[in-house]
Amino acid sequence: MTQSRKKKEITVFLHTHRDAIANETMIVLFVDESHLNWSDACGYGWCPTQQRLLSRISNERQRQSYCGALNMQNGAIHVEPYSVMNTQTMVTFITLLREQYAGKQRVLLWDGASYHRSKEIHTYLTMINEGTTESNRCVHCICFAPYAPQQNPIETIWLKAKRFVRQKGWNCSRFSEIKQYFLDSIQNKRVHYKNLHMYT
Numbered sequence: 001m002t003q004s005r006k007k008k009e010i011t012v013f014l015h016t017h018r019d020a021i022a023n024e025t026m027i028v029l030f031v032d033e034s035h036l037n038w039s040d041a042c043g044y045g046w047c048p049t050q051q052r053l054l055s056r057i058s059n060e061r062q063r064q065s066y067c068g069a070l071n072m073q074n075g076a077i078h079v080e081p082y083s084v085m086n087t088q089t090m091v092t093f094i095t096l097l098r099e100q101y102a103g104k105q106r107v108l109l110w111d112g113a114s115y116h117r118s119k120e121i122h123t124y125l126t127m128i129n130e131g132t133t134e135s136n137r138c139v140h141c142i143c144f145a146p147y148a149p150q151q152n153p154i155e156t157i158w159l160k161a162k163r164f165v166r167q168k169g170w171n172c173s174r175f176s177e178i179k180q181y182f183l184d185s186i187q188n189k190r191v192h193y194k195n196l197h198m199y200t
Contacts (some may be wrong), residue, residue: 003148006144006148007198009142013142014028015200016041017107018200025104026069026107027105027106027107028072028077028150029069029070029072029106029109030069030072030154031068031070033066034154034158035065036064036066036182037062038061038175040166040178053111053173055151058172063067064175065082066082067079068158075193075196077190078100082185087121088115090121090122091121094108098138105139106138106140107139107141107142108140111146112144153197155196161182164182164185
């Protein structure tokens with residue numbers, strides 16, 4: 001499906017449920033994953049001519065993965081760190097979102113990653129939605145068009161967080177410091193980006 005057709009599909013779905021979204025009995029969440037590496041702290045620095053600028057890296061292969069959800073209605077951000085991204089990680093994260101928004105319908109807008117479309121995820125969603133109709137599912141998932149990160153506003157969150165890491169973490173000697181800078185720029189924040197409402 002083309003990007004324009006997919007955007008129209010999402011827009012129509014949200015418009016159809018506008019009353020439930022307005023009174024927050026239905027919560028719309030933009031979901032995505034991000035990976036943080038030592039190299040994300042690399043940037044530019046100033047030093048005298050003919051002098052080399054060094055940045056200490058204890059293990060350049062260190063990496064941390066995160067699952068994130070951006071609330072379309074109020075701009076709240078939910079981020080959880082994981083050692084690896086797979087189907088079980090997504091089940092765990094969806095379960096956390098169910099607890100966060102207990103008693104609400106949750107609409108997850110995400111990309112077509114393999115662990116979003118796996119048989120295990122399908123089985124899990126079937127189980128938690130058992131006995132419901134399409135209009136009142138406990139968790140309803142909609143995929144963006146393929147290769148269209150600009151359709152997901154949470155990409156702006158990851159971009160700004162990594163920019164913050166480059167600004168503040170270039171001289172860190174431990175990866176734990178890099179991770180803390182990343183989380184500090186995201187956790188307990190609410191955003192009000194224009195693209196948060198691109199579908200409404």
